[in-house]
Amino acid sequence: MSLVASEVRWRKPSILPGFGLAFGLTLSVMCLIVLIPLAALVIKAASAGPADILAIATSPRTLAALRLSFGAAFIAAIVNAAFGLLIAWILVRYRFPGRRLIDAAVDLPFALPTAVAGIALSAIYAPNGWVGSIAEAHGFKIAYTPTGVLVALIFIGLPFVVRSVQPVLEESEVDIEEAAALLGASRLRTIFRVILPAVAPALLTGFVLAFARAIGEYGSVIFIAGNIPMISEIAPLLIVIRLEQFDYAGAAVVGMLMLLAAFLLIFLINLLQAWSRKRLGDV
Amino acid sequence: MSDASARLSAPVPRYADRMREGFAVRALLILLALAFLVLFLFLPLVSVFAEAFKRGFDAYLAAFDDPDAMAAIRLTLIVAAIAVPFNVVVGIAAAWAIAKFDFKGKNLLTSLIDLPFSVSPVIAGLIYVLLFGAQGYFGTWLKAHDIEIIFAVPGIVLATVFVTFPFVARELIPHLQALGKDDEEAALTLGASGWRTFFKITLPNVKWSLLYGVLLCNARAMGEFGAVSVVSGRIRGLTTTIPTQIEILYNEYNGVAAFALASLLAALALITLVLKTFLEWRYADSIAASRHS
Numbered sequence: 324m325s326l327v328a329s330e331v332r333w334r335k336p337s338i339l340p341g342f343g344l345a346f347g348l349t350l351s352v353m354c355l356i357v358l359i360p361l362a363a364l365v366i367k368a369a370s371a372g373p374a375d376i377l378a379i380a381t382s383p384r385t386l387a388a389l390r391l392s393f394g395a396a397f398i399a400a401i402v403n404a405a406f407g408l409l410i411a412w413i414l415v416r417y418r419f420p421g422r423r424l425i426d427a428a429v430d431l432p433f434a435l436p437t438a439v440a441g442i443a444l445s446a447i448y449a450p451n452g453w454v455g456s457i458a459e460a461h462g463f464k465i466a467y468t469p470t471g472v473l474v475a476l477i478f479i480g481l482p483f484v485v486r487s488v489q490p491v492l493e494e495s496e497v498d499i500e501e502a503a504a505l506l507g508a509s510r511l512r513t514i515f516r517v518i519l520p521a522v523a524p525a526l527l528t529g530f531v532l533a534f535a536r537a538i539g540e541y542g543s544v545i546f547i548a549g550n551i552p553m554i555s556e557i558a559p560l561l562i563v564i565r566l567e568q569f570d571y572a573g574a575a576v577v578g579m580l581m582l583l584a585a586f587l588l589i590f591l592i593n594l595l596q597a598w599s600r601k602r603l604g605d606v
Numbered sequence: 607m608s609d610a611s612a613r614l615s616a617p618v619p620r621y622a623d624r625m626r627e628g629f630a631v632r633a634l635l636i637l638l639a640l641a642f643l644v645l646f647l648f649l650p651l652v653s654v655f656a657e658a659f660k661r662g663f664d665a666y667l668a669a670f671d672d673p674d675a676m677a678a679i680r681l682t683l684i685v686a687a688i689a690v691p692f693n694v695v696v697g698i699a700a701a702w703a704i705a706k707f708d709f710k711g712k713n714l715l716t717s718l719i720d721l722p723f724s725v726s727p728v729i730a731g732l733i734y735v736l737l738f739g740a741q742g743y744f745g746t747w748l749k750a751h752d753i754e755i756i757f758a759v760p761g762i763v764l765a766t767v768f769v770t771f772p773f774v775a776r777e778l779i780p781h782l783q784a785l786g787k788d789d790e791e792a793a794l795t796l797g798a799s800g801w802r803t804f805f806k807i808t809l810p811n812v813k814w815s816l817l818y819g820v821l822l823c824n825a826r827a828m829g830e831f832g833a834v835s836v837v838s839g840r841i842r843g844l845t846t847t848i849p850t851q852i853e854i855l856y857n858e859y860n861g862v863a864a865f866a867l868a869s870l871l872a873a874l875a876l877i878t879l880v881l882k883t884f885l886e887w888r889y890a891d892s893i894a895a896s897r898h899s
Contacts, residue, residue, distance in 0.1 A: 334709030339790055340800035345703035352696045353718055356768055360733035361725075363743060367736045406642045413639050417632055425640075427883040431647050433822070434875035434882075436829025437727075438849040439868040442856050443650035446657055446865075453649060478646050504625045539726025542831035542849070546856065559728035563836060566732065571741055578729045585724045589717065 368579035371572040379576040392558040396537035399476035404530045407484025415492040429485045432478055437542025444475055445547035467549030475543040480533030487529030491522050524599035535588040654872045657865035669866035677843045678851035686827040689766040693823055697774025705782030722771045730768045731836025734761055757839030765833035770823045777819035781812050814889040825878040829871050
């Protein structure tokens, strides 16, 4: 009796069956596959003790790897925000041959396995590659430098911005722009004062999604990065190296720092999406 | 007076010009976007096939005449054949619980389902090594019972399930929510059993978004590299999947063979994109709910 009462308080009664089975299965799998293993990471990292955690986290190699992962991810997300907005804009507002093809191709980085993207990018941007040779002639080196890391992170982050901004641009009311134009605003002024503020939450969400994905990216980066410790070694690679040395604590501490960043970013994305919903007025 | 007439006769930009960018600006913006896409999307895709066929068609085919390559292809198919159906069942269950019922902690559960997307694939591999690896929490116990998880197929399946966990549920939840529960309630009121209602009403209603989720789940399952590479140990012919075999070949400077295997995955990606675009175009209304989530 008391069990029924507590269940009623916990969830609204419904005539649909199967809640127990569906919820139970979801929660069990979630715990076994996701939550308990992630907890093991936190426990393993914590069991190293505060002194060791601090020593691992602040070792020059860890700091260099984290700085590269976060720094390159941040710059890549900025590049993606700019070009993602541009691509979403031309896809929604302009009509030109091949538009549908480009619209479909934007998802390529989602569909193409990261290892394939990695070897393809390094083939193109290597000193003897299609683009790399041109850069080399002008004194630039792209592959096997931090710039190569940036190229890979731009590749994998692009769809996040385009797919965040595109629906907002599609749904934005052209009458508001008409009103601005009728009231005498120049096109540039309309873009900066009317259109951009409307897409700002979506653009920022896309930026954070691209940033979050780029921080943890591994497959597409390691082929083009050159992986020189302290210079072009990303944090996920450092985890792999520590594991290969059977330094589980070292791997776990770097892993936990990245997990922490991921949680902060999820929280930020939720805030942004709440802001976006409020801004657009649809729930 | 003269001031006012001067203002009237001054060329006022036409309303139409203020409503859209001029032709030159539009052309410039399109070209800029295209240049970016060529550099970052089209060249990489084209180069996969160009590198694979660099030494001709025979050299391309020879890459598949290798027991390790065939073993990698077989393992990739086996792993996807386990991980994808598993995540379909769990994804449907999660979507049913979340979309059809109101309960406390629903938002938390929804966020948790998306969690694997936010975690680095390397961490997805690391957590299982920490649990089941030789020096992991269950390592000694597993060794005593002669069970191999890490550096073996079960670990690869686990890591793949982890990284593909959200795909099905996140496509189904918004669609099921948009559909409401009137249809199911009507069927149940008319005497249909729960399972019958599910198979005759719910599943047909969401079949296209389910297929969409399965498609993305499968592409990721077959292409996952980071997580698999950490748990598999990359033992040639035994625990290498296509992506990890690509890495081995590439690091051995066997470019043609690496790109030949890569061309399989690139073709899979292209098929996935074509099917995805087709589903979005043909069943736009049905899938719209999930796209705008």
